[in-house]
Amino acid sequence: MIRFSDISGNPVMDTSTATTVGRVEAPIIDPVSRTVVGFRIRKSAGPGSVLLWGALAGLGPDALTVNSAERLAEPPEELKTRSGKKLDVLKRRVLTEHGHPLGKVKDIEFDPADGRVTSLMLKDSFVDGGRLLGIGQYAVVVTG
Amino acid sequence: MSVLLRAADLVKRPVVTLAGDDIAQIKDVVYSSLSGELAGFTLNGRGMFAGPLKKTLPWANVHGLGPAAVMIVDESHLADQRAFDGELEGAGGVVLGSVVLTQGGRSLGTVTDVVLSVNEKSTDAVGYEIQPSDKTAPRRQFVPLPDALSVSGEALILPDTAIDFIRDDLAGFGAAVEEFRARLGPHAVRPAEVPAEAPAEGPVEGRTEAQTTGEPPQ
Numbered sequence: 001m002i003r004f005s006d007i008s009g010n011p012v013m014d015t016s017t018a019t020t021v022g023r024v025e026a027p028i029i030d031p032v033s034r035t036v037v038g039f040r041i042r043k044s045a046g047p048g049s050v051l052l053w054g055a056l057a058g059l060g061p062d063a064l065t066v067n068s069a070e071r072l073a074e075p076p077e078e079l080k081t082r083s084g085k086k087l088d089v090l091k092r093r094v095l096t097e098h099g100h101p102l103g104k105v106k107d108i109e110f111d112p113a114d115g116r117v118t119s120l121m122l123k124d125s126f127v128d129g130g131r132l133l134g135i136g137q138y139a140v141v142v143t144g
Numbered sequence: 145m146s147v148l149l150r151a152a153d154l155v156k157r158p159v160v161t162l163a164g165d166d167i168a169q170i171k172d173v174v175y176s177s178l179s180g181e182l183a184g185f186t187l188n189g190r191g192m193f194a195g196p197l198k199k200t201l202p203w204a205n206v207h208g209l210g211p212a213a214v215m216i217v218d219e220s221h222l223a224d225q226r227a228f229d230g231e232l233e234g235a236g237g238v239v240l241g242s243v244v245l246t247q248g249g250r251s252l253g254t255v256t257d258v259v260l261s262v263n264e265k266s267t268d269a270v271g272y273e274i275q276p277s278d279k280t281a282p283r284r285q286f287v288p289l290p291d292a293l294s295v296s297g298e299a300l301i302l303p304d305t306a307i308d309f310i311r312d313d314l315a316g317f318g319a320a321v322e323e324f325r326a327r328l329g330p331h332a333v334r335p336a337e338v339p340a341e342a343p344a345e346g347p348v349e350g351r352t353e354a355q356t357t358g359e360p361p362q
Contacts, residue, residue: 031163097162099210136164139213 046072
């Protein structure tokens with residue numbers, strides 16, 4: 001398992017030119033499949049600022065690698081709002097489906113093999129990734 | 145674990161979908177004009193300058209009600225305004241402002257709010273906040289609500305034993321409601337619900353207590 005805070009700000013390296021083409025800014029999470037579907041990249045040298053999970057060449061502890069800067073692209077239509085800042089999961093409040101507040105998301109933990117979110121880490125508790133129901137502009141909603 | 149809160153405390157609470165979007169906030173509470181039960185909510189938009197919404201939220205469509213938000217499944221669970229035709233909003237409701245009388249004919253005060261018990265999974269109206277008619281009593285008190293009661297636009301009739309369970313704050317009120325309902329036993333429970341609950345709640349002990357502490361009519 002890997003935590004987003006471990007890779008936040010890490011460089012994105014283009015393996016064909018061995019140059020830095022951007023830095024990891026935020027995870028993009030699909031609440032339906034409960035997986036990390038990509039990352040938002042700042043200081044992107046490519047045509048867009050979204051790096052989809054499928055476009056990654058490697059995800060290591062010190063850098064993300066891609067085989068071309070072209071991989072940093074505009075998000076596809078269905079991920080356009082999902083990849084925006086307004087739906088970032090980090091620092092967002094967490095509510096149960098019955099309206100009880102749990103705190104704010106401090107960090108997320110996910111499986112580096114397939115991107116599955118294994119847990120949301122709050123100030124002093126964990127929420128299992130399988131409980132994720134929705135990520136909206138007001139709150140992250142979990143079952144329970 | 146359950147939390148007691150006044151229905152008026154819900155005003156301004158955000159209405160959040162399970163997808164996590166806040167699509168409205170509670171403007172006012174609507175009571176059913178027939179039974180005095182909570183019928184639903186009228187809504188305002190979110191944000192400082194948002195006005196009232198044309199949509200309403202019927203109680204049956206509330207998915208969860210917690211300290212931080214009123215949860216609904218999605219936007220399609222809001223109804224239009226016509227859902228509440230004939231019901232009364234906020235202070236104009238049948239229950240609010242009604243005089244609370246005991247069956248013995250003693251006036252306890254007027255209803256100022258409805259107390260809801262919010263459990264992990266469900267919500268129930270369990271009592272009323274009243275302004276006591278007795279001037280020496282605290283500014284507000286809470287009376288428990290039996291499962292079934294008679295209510296009209298004029299008054300609301302409670303059993304005499306309710307007097308023993310009046311509380312001055314919400315802290316001890318939850319236990320008082322449970323005890324009150326247990327003591328009423330089979331009388332308050334509708335016939336269909338009797339078998340499971342009635343024997344366990346000790347009607348023998350309850351009845352003797354009720355006789356010794358029962359208030360004489362005034």
